[in-house]
Amino acid sequence: MVEIDMNRVDGIIDRYEGERGVLIQMLLDLQSEFNWIPKEAIARISERMRIPKSQIYRIASFYKAMSLNPVGRHLIQVCLGTACQVRGAPKIMDRVKESLGIEEGETTPDMRFTLRRVNCLGCCAMGPVVVVDGDYHGRVTPSGVKDILQRYK
Ligand code: FES
Incomplete structure (x- = not known):
């Protein structure tokens, strides 16, 4: 809350x-x-x-400029498109959820992160892909998730 x-x-x-x-x-x-x-x-x-x-x-x-749902300081988008799924994206999503203690579409209580799923970001060769505030992170591994999150305070 x-x-x-x-x-x-x-x-x-x-x-x-x-x-x-x-x-x-x-x-x-x-x-x-x-x-x-x-x-x-x-x-x-x-x-x-x-x-x-x-x-x-x-x-x-x-108005599109207004949101009735909480939006954190950083928006994380995990791609769950087919190519990323094949390359292990569900495990990446699970690791992000577990690290932040939130589900898709939710925001952490400290308003640091909002998590969303997306379906293909158009860079399938880099999959699995995670985008934070517009920064693309490619070939993400479950153990690399923590490192990515730490970069965003
Ligand atoms: S399926 Fe993830 S970038 Fe295309």
Whole structure:
């Protein structure tokens, strides 16, 4: 479970309190502060600004720049396309999950990593492939996973 610092949420709402038509700007500020928009923040905006939660969710899910799911500082993508699978990608995915203590699509509680699976990154000859923040790591072995993760603080 990710813990939300509500003082930071209140600080953002304070900037706009009493103003009208500022919901999108407020949500963008939250997105840039937390890297996502926590449901606790939506509840607080709704309560303090007297805006229905449904309206806030509608806007937050409409804009691609906003995420309603936690996103860590580093995004790890493990390729599970056919070529990478044949070269052992499932074992790599298992090792990443085990090292971070999360499942696919989840974010570590310290917000360091978000883990996603992808299907072919177009560099099958390098498989199994793991991409972290856009850095490609090829021919990854289960024992090499730890080394890769350590490079991203
Ligand atoms: S299957 Fe992994 S890069 Fe193509």
